[in-house]
Amino acid sequence: MASLRATPNLLAMPPPLRSLLLTHHILFPTRTFATAKPPRPPRRASTPPLPGFDPEPLDPTEVYIPPLESTSYLPPPSNDPNGLPFPAPPPPASSLARATEIFTSKGGPKFLYSAGRFLELPVNTHTPEICLIGRSNVGKSTLINALSGLLGASARNSHGVVARKQGSAITSRKAGCTVTLNGYGFGSPPPEDADVLAEKLQENKAKREAIVKGATRQARREAQKEYMQREKPRRFALIMVDMPGYGLGSKKDWGMEIQKYLAKRQMLRGAVVLIDAEAGVKDQDRMVLGNLRDHDVRTMVVLTKGDKVVDYALVEQRKKDAAGTEGRKVAEERIHEVLVGVWKELRRVERRSLTWLEGGEKGWEREVWVTGAGDPRNGGLGVETARWAICRLAGLVEDKREIVVPGLDVVKKVKNKVTKVVEVKEPEIVSFDDIEAMIAREKARPKKRLHPSF
Ligand SMILES: Nc1nc2c(ncn2[C@@H]2O[C@H](COP(=O)(O)OP(=O)(O)OP(=O)(O)O)[C@@H](O)[C@H]2O)c(=O)[nH]1
Numbered sequence: 001m002a003s004l005r006a007t008p009n010l011l012a013m014p015p016p017l018r019s020l021l022l023t024h025h026i027l028f029p030t031r032t033f034a035t036a037k038p039p040r041p042p043r044r045a046s047t048p049p050l051p052g053f054d055p056e057p058l059d060p061t062e063v064y065i066p067p068l069e070s071t072s073y074l075p076p077p078s079n080d081p082n083g084l085p086f087p088a089p090p091p092p093a094s095s096l097a098r099a100t101e102i103f104t105s106k107g108g109p110k111f112l113y114s115a116g117r118f119l120e121l122p123v124n125t126h127t128p129e130i131c132l133i134g135r136s137n138v139g140k141s142t143l144i145n146a147l148s149g150l151l152g153a154s155a156r157n158s159h160g161v162v163a164r165k166q167g168s169a170i171t172s173r174k175a176g177c178t179v180t181l182n183g184y185g186f187g188s189p190p191p192e193d194a195d196v197l198a199e200k201l202q203e204n205k206a207k208r209e210a211i212v213k214g215a216t217r218q219a220r221r222e223a224q225k226e227y228m229q230r231e232k233p234r235r236f237a238l239i240m241v242d243m244p245g246y247g248l249g250s251k252k253d254w255g256m257e258i259q260k261y262l263a264k265r266q267m268l269r270g271a272v273v274l275i276d277a278e279a280g281v282k283d284q285d286r287m288v289l290g291n292l293r294d295h296d297v298r299t300m301v302v303l304t305k306g307d308k309v310v311d312y313a314l315v316e317q318r319k320k321d322a323a324g325t326e327g328r329k330v331a332e333e334r335i336h337e338v339l340v341g342v343w344k345e346l347r348r349v350e351r352r353s354l355t356w357l358e359g360g361e362k363g364w365e366r367e368v369w370v371t372g373a374g375d376p377r378n379g380g381l382g383v384e385t386a387r388w389a390i391c392r393l394a395g396l397v398e399d400k401r402e403i404v405v406p407g408l409d410v411v412k413k414v415k416n417k418v419t420k421v422v423e424v425k426e427p428e429i430v431s432f433d434d435i436e437a438m439i440a441r442e443k444a445r446p447k448k449r450l451h452p453s454f
């Protein structure tokens with residue numbers, strides 16, 4: 001049997017070695033394909049599940065309770081004694097749809113380039129660019145994948161050549177996975193004026209002809225150089241640049257290249273700083289905010305891994321075994337804590353600048369977004385609104401929301417009943433004459449002694 005199966009191999013061998021192979025097959029018969037493989041023992045989970053947390057997907061028939069009150073928050077108004085962040089209103093459906101279209105049209109993103117150094121980046125003179133910046137392992141590449149429509153598990157487990165071919169960003173559990181500046185193109189550009197387009201094409205044609213028609217070798221070489229730097233027609237609505245992470249597993253050189261990028265990139269419309277919702281603001285985050293301030297780059301903060309905070313809250317809820325929104329309360333409290341830390345840090349960094357200001361054109365945005373792009377079960381917590389926020393930062397959609405700052409809550413006691421009312425006081429208008437009279441009255445009044453002994 002063994003010798004029969006070895007026949008094709010035998011014929012392929014040089015004649016002097018055939019007897020050797022035959023002896024080998026007779027002495028050590030190989031396993032045949034007919035032999036069934038013994039079934040593998042089931043793999044053990046590498047990490048035990050959280051106590052009390054059931055990783056099974058939620059029952060779809062259950063009433064859906066949103067895991068958080070909102071996916072974006074604004075800082076508390078200065079007159080709020082509790083100082084709690086308040087949930088921002090959701091973006092309007094029409095511009096949300098436009099943002100989704102930009103990110104998910106054309107069958108997903110197009111991987112454009114991978115540049116180890118700033119000088120290796122292709123010239124971009126017309127497409128708005130947004131960069132993702134954050135600590136290693138915070139979830140930058142996962143967010144890029146989720147923005148382009150990949151669901152949780154696929155967004156976070158994107159490896160190898162296939163992922164690259166699909167235009168997805170490569171992710172890893174190990175810090176320091178992305179080591180170059182990687183560009184991804186999204187959506188179709190707005191239609192260009194036909195005359196302008198024709199003019200540009202004509203210009204490029206003339207440049208190409210100059211390479212052949214140049215009188216001297218020097219002239220031809222210069223014409224070629226100019227042709228290489230020509231402005232190509234715009235192909236995308238938006239370019240997103242995934243950066244190497246800073247902190248664990250990062251290198252000093254990357255920091256230098258990122259600094260150059262922030263200082264010199266012509267079409268950079270803003271930076272999205274990713275902060276781990278579980279870990280909060282770290283020293284490296286402070287450093288990067290300082291860099292963005294120094295280069296006057298418009299900055300928006302996105303919290304990642306929000307799903308982990310929600311999961312933790314679910315565990316707490318099950319421990320208490322109480323019906324209702326106990327779990328959501330815990331999640332909200334933790335998110336609030338991180339958000340307050342973010343705004344505190346942004347304001348501290350802002351103090352050293354006269355231009356990088358809260359809500360300013362080249363400053364930082366007050367609204368902070370919460371995402372759970374790599375959530376293995378649900379996937380996509382806050383991804384839809386994050387798409388919109390990025391498009392807004394790039395100037396591709398308008399923000400027409402009316403944001404009403406909640407008034408000061410005043411507790412009033414009426415007939416032993418405590419009622420909470422919101423008082424919105426109209427500002428009083430006082431004339432200059434009244435002010436002068438008030439000052440005169442104040443001066444004429446005899447001074448009160450604070451205490452008889454004074
Ligand atoms: N639960 C959860 N896990 C996430 C989320 N985002 C990322 N992860 C996980 O975090 C790990 C790191 O994700 P990456 O997207 O590779 O992080 P990165 O910031 O690109 O890391 P570097 O390229 O090393 O700088 C992966 O194991 C992801 O599965 C999230 O929103 N929720």
Ligand SMILES: [Mg+2]
Pocket residue numbers: 140141142170171177178242243
């Ligand atoms: Mg990465």
